Amino acid sequence: MPVEVILPKVDMDMATGRISRWYVDEGAAVKKGDLLFEIETDKAAMEIDAPASGTIRDITGKEGIDIAVGEAVAWIYAEGEAGKPAKDVVAEAKPVQNLAPAAPASVATASAFSPALAPVKAVAPSMPLNGTRATPLARRLAAEAGLALETIAGSGPKGRVMRKDVESAMTAPKREVKAALWPDQIISRPPASSQPRPAPQRSAGAAPLNFAWLRQGEGRPIVLIHGFGADLNSWRPMLAAGPVDAPLLALDLPAHGGSPRHTPADLDAIAADVEATLASLDLGPILLVGHSFGGAVAATVAARGHADVRALALIAPAGLGPEINGAFLQGFVRAKSEASLMPWLRQLVAAEQVLSKPFVNATLAQAADSELRTAQGEISDRFFADGTQTFDIRGLLAALRIPVRVIVGANDRIIPASQSQGLPGEVALHVFPATGHMPQVERREQVLKILLEMARA
Amino acid sequence: MDQAVRELSYAQAIQEAMAIALESDERVFLMGEDIGVYGGAFQVTGDLVERFGADRVIDTPISELGGAGVAVGAAVTGLRPIFEFQFSDFATLAMEQIVNQAAKMRYMLGGAVSVPVVMRFPAGSGTGAAAQHSQSLEAWLGHVPGLKVIQPATPYDVKGMLLAAVADPDPVMIFEHKLLYKTKGPVPEGYYTVPIGKAEIRREGRDLTIVATSIMVHKALEAAKTLEAEGIDVEVVDLRTIRPMDKETVIESVKKTSRLLCVYEGVKTLGVGAEVSAMIAESEAFDFLDAPIVRLGGAETPIPYNPELEKATVPQVPDILAAVRSLATGSR
Numbered sequence: 001m002p003v004e005v006i007l008p009k010v011d012m013d014m015a016t017g018r019i020s021r022w023y024v025d026e027g028a029a030v031k032k033g034d035l036l037f038e039i040e041t042d043k044a045a046m047e048i049d050a051p052a053s054g055t056i057r058d059i060t061g062k063e064g065i066d067i068a069v070g071e072a073v074a075w076i077y078a079e080g081e082a083g084k085p086a087k088d089v090v091a092e093a094k095p096v097q098n099l100a101p102a103a104p105a106s107v108a109t110a111s112a113f114s115p116a117l118a119p120v121k122a123v124a125p126s127m128p129l130n131g132t133r134a135t136p137l138a139r140r141l142a143a144e145a146g147l148a149l150e151t152i153a154g155s156g157p158k159g160r161v162m163r164k165d166v167e168s169a170m171t172a173p174k175r176e177v178k179a180a181l182w183p184d185q186i187i188s189r190p191p192a193s194s195q196p197r198p199a200p201q202r203s204a205g206a207a208p209l210n211f212a213w214l215r216q217g218e219g220r221p222i223v224l225i226h227g228f229g230a231d232l233n234s235w236r237p238m239l240a241a242g243p244v245d246a247p248l249l250a251l252d253l254p255a256h257g258g259s260p261r262h263t264p265a266d267l268d269a270i271a272a273d274v275e276a277t278l279a280s281l282d283l284g285p286i287l288l289v290g291h292s293f294g295g296a297v298a299a300t301v302a303a304r305g306h307a308d309v310r311a312l313a314l315i316a317p318a319g320l321g322p323e324i325n326g327a328f329l330q331g332f333v334r335a336k337s338e339a340s341l342m343p344w345l346r347q348l349v350a351a352e353q354v355l356s357k358p359f360v361n362a363t364l365a366q367a368a369d370s371e372l373r374t375a376q377g378e379i380s381d382r383f384f385a386d387g388t389q390t391f392d393i394r395g396l397l398a399a400l401r402i403p404v405r406v407i408v409g410a411n412d413r414i415i416p417a418s419q420s421q422g423l424p425g426e427v428a429l430h431v432f433p434a435t436g437h438m439p440q441v442e443r444r445e446q447v448l449k450i451l452l453e454m455a456r457a
Numbered sequence: 458m459d460q461a462v463r464e465l466s467y468a469q470a471i472q473e474a475m476a477i478a479l480e481s482d483e484r485v486f487l488m489g490e491d492i493g494v495y496g497g498a499f500q501v502t503g504d505l506v507e508r509f510g511a512d513r514v515i516d517t518p519i520s521e522l523g524g525a526g527v528a529v530g531a532a533v534t535g536l537r538p539i540f541e542f543q544f545s546d547f548a549t550l551a552m553e554q555i556v557n558q559a560a561k562m563r564y565m566l567g568g569a570v571s572v573p574v575v576m577r578f579p580a581g582s583g584t585g586a587a588a589q590h591s592q593s594l595e596a597w598l599g600h601v602p603g604l605k606v607i608q609p610a611t612p613y614d615v616k617g618m619l620l621a622a623v624a625d626p627d628p629v630m631i632f633e634h635k636l637l638y639k640t641k642g643p644v645p646e647g648y649y650t651v652p653i654g655k656a657e658i659r660r661e662g663r664d665l666t667i668v669a670t671s672i673m674v675h676k677a678l679e680a681a682k683t684l685e686a687e688g689i690d691v692e693v694v695d696l697r698t699i700r701p702m703d704k705e706t707v708i709e710s711v712k713k714t715s716r717l718l719c720v721y722e723g724v725k726t727l728g729v730g731a732e733v734s735a736m737i738a739e740s741e742a743f744d745f746l747d748a749p750i751v752r753l754g755g756a757e758t759p760i761p762y763n764p765e766l767e768k769a770t771v772p773q774v775p776d777i778l779a780a781v782r783s784l785a786t787g788s789r
Contacts, residue, residue, distance in 0.1 A: 137715050137747040156748075156787045163715065163747045164787075 146236030227292030231257030326387020409435030617651030725754025
């Protein structure tokens with residue numbers, strides 16, 4: 001992390017100050033203690049030293065303008081440190097990190113501080129970088145769900161975000177959630193399919209799908225396709241597991257989330273929808289990731305060759321064998337209450353503790369949408385008739401000439417882990433012990449690491 | 458053995474516990490001011506002097522320091538004294554014996570002796586006894602390693618915990634709220650113990666945890682009944698022991714409900730609820746909190762003589778109702 005250089009408070013009642021003169025230029029090498037700039041208040045002029053050694057960049061504090069106390073005026077990068085400073089990250093989705101008070105090292109030290117004023121230095125940096133009021137529980141739940149705390153409207157005193165606010169953000173209608181979460185990303189991307197979608201329709205040809213940018217970043221985009229009965233929000237818990245530096249796009253399958261509610265004829269029809277969506281975004285080469293049924297879709301997209309898929313990651317994929325837990329599929333689609341849903345959700349994972357309350361509530365909210373579940377029931381009947389996977393992706397994988405990794409849980413109760421045996425030799429297989437059908441939730445850190453490695457390769 | 462259950466008052470339950478201890482263990486004896494023929498300031502010892510004789514139910518002169526010193530000394534020699542203060546406020550007079558002697562001796566003598574003394578303190582306000590006879594000083598003694606400090610809230614608990622205290626090798630301080638003496642509840646006959654250091658969930662609930670001590674347990678339960686009708690489901694934890702405190706039960710409860718209200722009669726600042734609050738803030742339960750922790754404690758004042766003002770200085774049921782409502786609705 002680059003070290004922040006802030007405008008320090010050098011006077012008890014100082015709210016703003018002006019930099020009268022910078023002594024270093026953008027890109028200059030500085031040593032800790034070197035003179036950086038001079039500030040002027042009504043009462044005093046003060047010389048400010050570098051809080052760390054490195055290269056000074058992103059000098060935003062211009063000379064002669066009023067700057068609020070505590071504001072960053074430049075950043076000092078350590079050797080080999082690259083990229084934009086963490087400011088964007090801060091504004092993004094890591095509320096837990098935002099909570100950490102800035103380290104004392106990040107305070108610009110003023111060599112001329114009188115001892116009496118010295119304690120004041122600690123005031124600005126000890127304030128959380130993120131000023132959002134939230135209860136500890138709300139912060140934890142938002143972090144687990146991968147929601148940015150500052151985008152959730154708090155209903156408590158002085159706008160404090162509480163558990164119920166996080167839960168309603170999780171269960172809000174998809175489009176609203178998306179707009180509330182990532183306004184920059186939504187606006188900055190080509191509008192092709194982020195426009196209000198026509199009401200559910202049967203499309204003869206390919207229909208663009210609903211999508212959301214879950215993270216922005218540098219490098220090869222990662223495109224995520226969720227499993228049967230889920231939606232694009234199901235990836236958020238994994239994103240909370242660590243820093244993500246790659247751009248990350250998640251799609252809603254047909255009849256899932258905010259996508260049109262038609263029943264596709266076969267995997268090729270869904271692949272065509274995915275391809276149309278990706279083409280509208282002009283992404284260039286991508287890493288394609290699919291979970292369960294989404295894994296079969298991803299493999300089909302990769303095999304068809306219309307999209308520029310450079311690597312493929314399949315998490316607990318469907319299509320490797322005939323058997324699937326038919327009772328689960330039927331029970332899940334029918335369940336309307338927490339009592340009837342929980343037994344099925346428990347089958348998804350090896351240890352039920354990973355089923356967070358927001359996850360359960362979000363699933364319940366979908367279950368309440370009977371039109372959605374009816375459409376999904378039709379998909380289940382078509383693709384998993386009589387508890388059987390009616391499609392096979394083994395042939396597709398054998399023909400692929402790109403890196404493919406399959407990630408499964410040894411204790412998967414939906415699709416047996418044994419189906420991942422006998423894959424082509426070039427396909428890498430990760431088997432997580434004591435893990436069920438949701439490795440991306442149950443082993444979120446490890447799975448995220450694998451995906452980021454693949455995106456960087 | 459058939460243990461028939463009767464309705465006894467809190468005072469009767471204490472007397473029965475002491476009678477069982479006197480009967481079953483010849484090392485046990487009682488000491489205190491006016492506990493003999495007079496039967497005790499609150500008539501807790503009653504006719505025990507007639508049943509067990511003046512050698513085992515001993516009236517002491519009016520000197521708490523002297524009496525406590527004799528009790529501590531007797532305990533060091535292997536006897537099992539139960540020493541009654543007329544009012545817990547007079548613990549101040551015996552602090553040397555309690556804090557510097559009883560609490561320290563086992564430690565300073567490398568475990569060569571223990572001090573199995575039990576001290577009983579009639580405590581709390583509500584009897585119009587004014588500032589020097591109405592305090593709740595349990596937090597004072599709770600601050601001293603080497604002591605065990607308990608606040609039983611029911612007749613069942615006070616009998617079982619008193620017998621556990623007599624069997625305990627270390628000094629145990631029992632704070633008995635004076636308004637509890639006449640309250641009744643089921644008490645089995647015969648010998649049983651209730652563990653020291655274990656809290657009890659008096660009422661299970663979803664929405665908010667009240668950790669209460671002594672008489673405040675009953676006020677919290679009364680409030681919980683009203684709140685139930687309003688759709689607020691309160692869990693009431695009776696702390697029972699303030700040293701050693703049962704952290705686990707409180708932590709698990711707060712993890713379940715995400716909200717904590719501490720209700721205690723002692724002065725709010727630096728009191729039992731302050732300790733419970735800080736303990737929760739330091740614990741794994743922190744990440745489960747969905748509202749600020751709130752304390753309801755005694756006012757920062759000596760207890761007034763005027764009965765209306767006396768009531769106003771300690772938490773009452775309407776105070777608990779108001780605090781829970783503001784917490785549960787997220788307006789606090």
